[in-house]
Amino acid sequence: MWNKGSFLSSKSVVVIVSSKRLLAAIVVFVCALLVRLLYILTVGLHYKPIFDAGIYDDIARNLLSKGCYCVHGYHSTVSRAPLWPWILALVYYVSDKQVLFAQLFYALLGGGTCLVIYFLAASLFTKITALITGLMAATYTGLFLYDGWLYSEALYTFCLTGFVYTLFRLQRFCLTRDLETARKRAVFSRIMALNRWSLCSGLLLAAAMLTRPNGVILLVVICAWAFILCVARILKRERRGILWQQVIIVCCIAVLLVVPWTYRNYRLTQQFVFVATGLGEVLTGVYNDNVLQPPQGFWSPPKGTKIHDEVSYTLADDKQSTSQALAWIASHPDKMPLLLARHFENMWQPYTYSHGLPMEEFPQRLSAKILFILIPLQTIPIFALAMLGCIITWRGYRKELLIVYLVILSTIGQNVIFYGDMRFRASIEPLLVLFAGVAVWRIGLMCINAGKLRREKRGLLLDQA
Template identity: 45%
Template sequence: MRRLRTYAPIITIFCLALLVRLVYNVTVARGYFPAYDARYYDTIAKNLLGEHCFCLVGHTPTTDRAPLWSFIIAIIYAVTGPINFYARLFFCLIDAGTCVIVYLLARDIFNQRIGLIAGILAALYAGLFIYTGWLYTETLYTFCLMAFAYTLYLLQRTGLLRWAVYSGLSLALASLTRPNGFFALGMVCVWGIIVIRAKIIPWRTVVRAILIIALITAGLLAPWTIRNYRVAHIFIPVATGSGVVLAGVYNDTALTDPELLGMWVPGNRIRPPIPRSAHPSYMGENENRGYALHWIDTHLSSMPYLLSLHFINTWKPYTSEEGLPFREFPDRTSSKIAWNLIQYMPIVIIALATLGLATTWKKRLDLLVIYLILLLTIGVNIAFYGSMRFRAPIEPLLVILTAGAIWWLTGTLRTLRQDKSNNTKQHDGTNISTVSAGNNEKVTKP
């Protein structure tokens, strides 16, 4: 019976989340064809199977993409054939797992009832399930990051080093999914300093845990880093592309074009154009990065405005993301429903999450990992560029903070009811005493 009580909520949330995602994929995303970045992952996966090469074109190895998602697609295609629905089905399963982690975190931080609310919200929240309908890395990266958050929380709560092993594994997988996942190693160091100062667990345990996480992450990334060096003859921990991103973000078009304010700009629309050398370095990384740094240096007065645009874009319900199924098939009734959900649900979740952030201060140490991941993700988005897609990794954390707001509201209402009940009892007691005293006076009056 106790085991049933433990696993029933987990099974219920997983099944609900899976059902929602399956419905989305067989209605909105029916007939989906990978385009844009999704096409790159799909092509690399097919080349892994057909050419035995991590390549985009022919037999030319690439370092342009992080490897994990393409390898997973290749494994799925090896079993099912090159049918992208099964890759999206994999996304449905792991995103349902993300909802379960949301439940577990909220349950451990607040209570069982709030955990259930958080899990159900995550299962139904469009800001999570829309990414299961295309072959970008958002769903996989979010799952890995949430696994990292939960294991780091359990490490902080129990002091058991086995959770450091799981944290290192999940952080390595996140980094192999998206290169900026590696930035979380710096966040772990900040977490360790705070935990030591707060005397939550012994400092020796914290130091050992940080070393375990760092060694596991670096150890699992090392083979791919070595492979990249053999291909490009330069040090590339996971993937190239930062130069392309920086050049696309820091230019006159991103600063002045009304359609692209604070967003990434394709190379053919960058103004002024990027000068190219006669013999460009591998993938043009140096030219792109140099262009961005020069633009920043010559536009310092515009940087506060541009960075504020990155911050604002991070919190918009929808920014232009081509390739999402509800934009690819806009005439479907299911797509119109999804479009309306993504227009309004994030506004409610972000507003309640902000309230939760402001009102859960007594749980601040339990929420420490959530705070740090929020700050890291927002900081990366400000430095590069903000969009609804880059908010995806922290959508589950916003749901947990929304549940925190509900926890605070229900607690406040309970306190008010108790105070009102106590005041009523005191008032009634006073009246009874007064009447009794009056009656006694009448009885004893000569």
């Protein structure tokens, strides 16, 4: 029977559980931050942005000094997605253009990615599994390697991981009684309760699209996710309309936030450029005779290929490069299966050369040499454990992990179509760690149970003796 004492005791249990979860989250974030600070202050000390990072650095500095989103002089560009250069400019504004502070911003963002994975694991599995997963994410080289490197990888990884988490929460919200509870609240409170996860998801989707042009593919992913939830009857009939309503809100928020940048691009070029150019250059570098030479499958543009960051690069050049790549594909159908297989294989290599990475910029440092050794020692076991974790969770959690599977598959598909590289695997590394954490906990549990069984058998033998 219900009484006040039982209510207070249950409430105190909730407080204790939530406080323990908060403490574990703090431990994960602090650990992640310390690892990234150690990486930046040893491997990445005195790092200078070059290659793509140098272009982002130039745009950010030009925004501050000239008020121009441009790479070369005063020539405005549509070659790069805008979010990371604008954030970089803001960091430079408050830090007197110090590169170290941009690295420290990425260290905080990387810690945030580890936190998101911890909360996702805590929502699905046990507290111990979540803590193991969070600590693995905090110390895994595949997650902190890009936090001292001023490319857009770390930002896109954070946005994608957050996007996955918000959709997971949105699916759970539609499945549980929270939906009916939210409908009974006051108007403003009801709107926020019903739409908070879709609002967050829309913001993160927009951020991902404004960080990388291929982020637009996530619009397809979220629609596929909602379609499967309905077709597979994971949601009840009366809740499917609510789900599609939320998906429409997510997509509308994302598109509406990107449209101003698209309009800016149209005014600049008089043509439609949703986020940025460069697809033609990417395809030309992927599909040509050079990529058939060892090492096969890596991006290697033919001589004379126009770079999309050049002032003279136009949308006509982009279309011509795309047509050239498609013509090569049509004329080499016998080479395509092997080439695509190479893309897939290259994607899963523990390490591939990345232009201007701090450990490549300062390879003579002891810390960099240690990192070169550590990467394969961590990466290969993580891949094996992630595969095992996928198998373990498939039966009991495949419905709740649907968005995770779709994001991983879409990223693999993009790597196969374009080109496989460790750098383009970065965005799904947190999701791989999620599965690896489950596998580690299950293996540990099996070992504990096996030890107990051996002790019990030993006790029986002693008793019989």
